[in-house]
Amino acid sequence: MAAQTLTLSFPEPDVALLTFDTPDKSANVLSTSVLEELAEHLDKLEKRNDLAGMIVISGKPGQFIAGADLREFVASLDITAEKTAKMCRRGQSLFARLSRSPFVTVSAIDGICVGGGAELAAWCDRRILTDNTKTAYGFPEVRLGLFPGWGGTVRAPRIAGLGNAVEMITGGESITAKEAFAMGWASDLVPAENLLAAAISLVRAEQKSGEYLKDRQRWSGPIDISPTELGFLGATASAVIQQQTKGHYPAPEAALETMLGGAGLDDEAACQMEAEGMAKLFGSPINAALLNIFFLTDRNKKDTGIGREDVTPAEITSVAVIGAGIMGSGIAAANVKRDLPVTLNDSRADALAKGVQAILDEVSYNKATKGKDIDRTLQYAPLVNATTLDAEMASCDLIIEAIIENEDVKKQVYSRLEQQLGDNTILASNTSTIPITKLAAELQHPDRFCGIHFFNPVRKMKLVEVIRGAQTSDLTVATAVAYAKRLGKSPIVVNDGPGFLVNRLLLPYMNEALHLVGEGVLISEVEKAAKKFGMPMGPITLYDVVGLDTAVYAGQVLADAWPDRIVASPILPALVEAGRIGQKTGRGFFSYQNKRNRAQLDPELEPIIAPHIKASGQKISTEQITHRLFFPMLLEATRVLEENIVRDPRDVDLGLIFGIGFPPFKGGLLFWADQLGADKIVEMLKPLESLGPRAKPTNMLIEMAKSGGRFYVA
Numbered sequence: 001m002a003a004q005t006l007t008l009s010f011p012e013p014d015v016a017l018l019t020f021d022t023p024d025k026s027a028n029v030l031s032t033s034v035l036e037e038l039a040e041h042l043d044k045l046e047k048r049n050d051l052a053g054m055i056v057i058s059g060k061p062g063q064f065i066a067g068a069d070l071r072e073f074v075a076s077l078d079i080t081a082e083k084t085a086k087m088c089r090r091g092q093s094l095f096a097r098l099s100r101s102p103f104v105t106v107s108a109i110d111g112i113c114v115g116g117g118a119e120l121a122a123w124c125d126r127r128i129l130t131d132n133t134k135t136a137y138g139f140p141e142v143r144l145g146l147f148p149g150w151g152g153t154v155r156a157p158r159i160a161g162l163g164n165a166v167e168m169i170t171g172g173e174s175i176t177a178k179e180a181f182a183m184g185w186a187s188d189l190v191p192a193e194n195l196l197a198a199a200i201s202l203v204r205a206e207q208k209s210g211e212y213l214k215d216r217q218r219w220s221g222p223i224d225i226s227p228t229e230l231g232f233l234g235a236t237a238s239a240v241i242q243q244q245t246k247g248h249y250p251a252p253e254a255a256l257e258t259m260l261g262g263a264g265l266d267d268e269a270a271c272q273m274e275a276e277g278m279a280k281l282f283g284s285p286i287n288a289a290l291l292n293i294f295f296l297t298d299r300n301k302k303d304t305g306i307g308r309e310d311v312t313p314a315e316i317t318s319v320a321v322i323g324a325g326i327m328g329s330g331i332a333a334a335n336v337k338r339d340l341p342v343t344l345n346d347s348r349a350d351a352l353a354k355g356v357q358a359i360l361d362e363v364s365y366n367k368a369t370k371g372k373d374i375d376r377t378l379q380y381a382p383l384v385n386a387t388t389l390d391a392e393m394a395s396c397d398l399i400i401e402a403i404i405e406n407e408d409v410k411k412q413v414y415s416r417l418e419q420q421l422g423d424n425t426i427l428a429s430n431t432s433t434i435p436i437t438k439l440a441a442e443l444q445h446p447d448r449f450c451g452i453h454f455f456n457p458v459r460k461m462k463l464v465e466v467i468r469g470a471q472t473s474d475l476t477v478a479t480a481v482a483y484a485k486r487l488g489k490s491p492i493v494v495n496d497g498p499g500f501l502v503n504r505l506l507l508p509y510m511n512e513a514l515h516l517v518g519e520g521v522l523i524s525e526v527e528k529a530a531k532k533f534g535m536p537m538g539p540i541t542l543y544d545v546v547g548l549d550t551a552v553y554a555g556q557v558l559a560d561a562w563p564d565r566i567v568a569s570p571i572l573p574a575l576v577e578a579g580r581i582g583q584k585t586g587r588g589f590f591s592y593q594n595k596r597n598r599a600q601l602d603p604e605l606e607p608i609i610a611p612h613i614k615a616s617g618q619k620i621s622t623e624q625i626t627h628r629l630f631f632p633m634l635l636e637a638t639r640v641l642e643e644n645i646v647r648d649p650r651d652v653d654l655g656l657i658f659g660i661g662f663p664p665f666k667g668g669l670l671f672w673a674d675q676l677g678a679d680k681i682v683e684m685l686k687p688l689e690s691l692g693p694r695a696k697p698t699n700m701l702i703e704m705a706k707s708g709g710r711f712y713v714a
Contacts, residue, residue: 006037007059008045014052015200016045016103021059028058030116031069035094042097053104053203056124057196058111062134067115070144070294077288081279088275091116091150095123096271099216104206108199110192114138114174119148122155125212127185128199129177130192137185138174144294145287145665147255149278154270157259158219160184162230166237166259170252223263234260248534248665251281285675289667296654296668297490305466305481305493306474307647313482314424314475320345320393322413323402324355324386327430330458331402333362334487336383343385343393352386359384362459394420398483400452402430405553410439418444426476428452432503433557436469436496446471452480453500454489455659463658464489469496490658492651498561499554501646502659505669507558507566508632508694510551513539514569515691516628520615523589529625534663539629541599544588548572548581565632565694570612578608624687631685631695634673638700641711649711670711678704 003023011017018041020028045054058064076087098105098120107113107121110130118139121127129135139148139156147153147169156165160183168175180186190198206212225233234256241252258277262270281287304311317340321332324346332342336359344359346352363380366373385392393399399421401413410429421427427449429439440446451467464484468477477493484491494501513526517540527538543551552572559566575581575588582588583597590599620628637652646652653668666672673681681697682705688695703709 004037005034006041008041011055011196012200014050015203016051016054017196018054018056019059020056020065026060027063027066027112028060028117029066029069030120031072034069035091039094042094042101045103046097046101049102051103052207053106053200054101055106055108055196055199055203056098056120057108057199060111061192062111062132064107064109064111064113065115065117065120066112067117067140070291073144073282074291074295077283077291079283081282084279084282085275088149088278089271091119092154092271092275095120095150096267098123099125099219104203104212106199106202106206108195109137109186110135110195112136112174114140115148116150119150119152119155122159123151125215126187126202126206127180128188128190128195128202129180129186130195131177131189132192133176135177136174137177137180138172139169140172140174142170142172142249142251142255143290145249145251145284145290146278146281147251147258147274149274149282151267151271151274153255153258153274153277154262154267155219157223157263158267162223162225162259162263163233166233166256169255169259170237170241172252220267222265225263230260230263246531246534248663249286250284251286254281286665289665289671292653292667292671293657293664296650296657299650300490300492300654301485303481305477305491308474311474311478313479314397314426316340316397316426316479316483316486318343318396318398320396320399321402322346322393322399322417323404323430324348324351325402326358327454327456327458328402329355329358330362330456331400331430331454332384333359334454334458334489336363336380338487339383340486341383341385343387343396345387345390345393347388349388352388356384356386390417390420393417394425395422396425398426398428398479400428400430405431405433405550407434407438410434411442414439414443414449424448426450426479428480430454433499433554435498436467436472440469440471447473448476450476450480451494451496451500452484455502461658462488462490463502463655464491465500465502465655465659466491466493467496467500468493490654492655493647494651494655495643495645497643497645499558501640501652501655503554504558504640504645505633505636505652505656506660507555508636509629510539510542511555511566511569512628512632512694513543514571515567516620516625517609518569518571518613519620520613520617521620521625525620525622526625526629529622530629532622533626533630534666536661540589543572544582544590544592544599546582547584548576548588552576565692567692567694571609574608574612580605580608627684627688628691630669631681631688634669634681635695635698635701637669638698642698642700674710674712678709679706681705 005022007019009017022028105124107124107127110132111134113121118137139152141147164183177189181189187202237256245252254277258274262273319335319340320343321328322345324344332344335342344355360377364372364377429451430453432453436451440449443449450472453465455461455463466480481491516526517523523540527540530538555568559568580587583592586593591602649670653670656662656669657664662669678701685695685697
């Protein structure tokens with residue numbers, strides 16, 4: 001039998017306390033067995049006539065309930081719509097008992113309360129939250145391609161107001177305890193140590209006033225809102241949703257329709273509508289893909305980076321960053337925001353001054369006021385030490401080099417610095433292209449050297465590639481992984497090789513875009529195909545963002561490694577020679593010389609690229625453009641797997657989602673390929689045979705097509 005999650009006790013004779021504490025887990029989840037436990041306890045308590053109230057609380061400090069058991073969701077993805085609706089109705093009926101019991105029900109919430117946990121709390125008569133900064137309340141289901149299915153779309157509009165509920169549920173963002181109190185979710189905010197006592201006092205107050213009975217009646221009926229107000233809310237919310245989702249994610253719009261449709265119904269009819277709406281989303285390809293993203297992320301959180309648990313990462317208490325440019329200052333700021341002291345080093349004093357200012361500008365930003373906060377500046381400024389002297393970095397636990405992408409220059413810095421380092425200091429490079437083993441060739445301690453490759457802009461990009469050189473030790477890798485996680489990043493470990501993982505897979509995609517342009521395909525058509533597929537921007541725009549000069553250099557590194565399939569286009573060098581290198585100079589493929597610095601067509605582009613365009617005269621469809629862009633990327637991914645550059649196919653998908661914005665609703669590059677099937681992909685590649693090796697199926701793909709194999713295996 002499964003260990004019990006719920007414990008019933010009585011802090012006072014007429015007050016029941018139901019404590020959630022999932023055994024051997026850091027978070028409480030609502031599995032089928034837990035829901036059955038809840039039903040059994042309610043069966044017993046509802047028969048009593050001597051109870052004033054029941055309080056639901058967590059036995060895990062700082063953690064209420066994280067939601068439903070998603071592994072059970074995955075196991076049920078292929079059930080029928082009818083069964084999905086029944087599953088929702090069972091959950092709704094169970095939780096609804098909390099609002100119809102013969103006593104007051106109170107959720108006492110400390111920490112994270114989301115998803116199914118938030119729905120359980122919503123069905124209680126009252127909620128009391130701690131003032132803990134980590135306490136959060138929310139409905140994140142749209143991030144999984146769903147919406148709340150246990151009554152969340154019904155109770156939230158009635159408790160917090162329809163406008164607030166629409167924003168919470170369609171946006172999927174959690175709110176703070178203070179925001180929850182302001183919306184009417186919480187009756188009070190109290191310190192964690194007073195939570196139970198405050199909940200008991202609330203039971204007494206409600207029994208005396210009887211207000212909870214009035215709210216039970218009010219919340220069970222239709223919402224009082226005029227048709228005009230309802231129509232305006234629906235139109236404005238739908239416009240916002242379309243702008244945010246670009247039509248790729250149906251769940252937010254479906255949630256909006258469910259809440260608007262249920263507003264004029266009683267709670268029972270609204271719950272039925274919710275269940276029927278959920279049945280249309282559950283098990284859909286987008287739901288499956290987004291669940292895959294959740295498990296990719298969860299796996300990454302638990303991964304040590306070395307596939308073993310017997311190596312304890314070294315503690316990083318101080319960091320030095322060499323190079324005060326955009327990347328260096330961004331890396332430094334990421335450390336400072338996590339309260340890690342940083343020594344910023346650069347050979348130029350003016351660059352240091354600019355870098356320090358960039359750090360302080362970033363760490364002082366206050367999300368609430370959307371501006372600089374002098375208190376935050378004063379808080380973080382002491383953590384930044386700017387210096388031109390190598391000696392001031394010597395005592396740091398970790399030193400990250402983020403200077404010019406030149407092998408010789410980097411090696412000179414290492415040679416000068418290594419003599420001064422401690423016995424346990426880790427030296428790392430933020431290089432995006434140069435093999436780590438090459439950079440470590442002349443080091444005395446290559447075992448303490450690795451790549452820690454951040455992505456630009458550091459503040460936004462979650463991915464960090466930890467690159468293992470030929471002699472990098474497990475301890476160094478494990479320490480780098482733990483360090484990246486401390487910064488709030490998602491690190492993946494990559495074995496050494498040109499381009500590592502993300503850039504190696506990105507370049508074939510970007511390079512193919514240039515070949516298409518060279519064949520006479522309009523830039524606008526290439527951009528449209530990529531964005532229709534779900535990319536955050538087109539590959540031509542991405543060139544301007546990255547910088548055409550940087551792209552030329554990175555492309556040459558990979559072309560030197562694989563000249564048979566990386567065929568350079570003459571378009572990039574022509575633009576660089578003309579001084580058009582992207583957003584940083586105001587002109588690349590597009591012009592950015594306007595008030596908002598936004599991309600706009602530039603008539604001066606055509607004369608530069610026209611000599612390099614050899615139109616085929618054949619019309620190419622959006623689907624064909626899509627195949628041209630993404631199949632070379634997929635084929636390169638199979639080579640990465642064949643060469644053991646990563647330990648698991650899931651690392652490829654996580655890397656591309658967090659590193660280049662590969663569309664999450666497709667579940668990742670290899671997850672998407674599995675949905676197509678290897679045999680179908682091989683057939684779809686046949687029309688591209690004229691492109692040569694870059695579009696030729698690899699041995700791995702051919703074998704998978706023959707055997708029915710998949711990239712994702714249990």
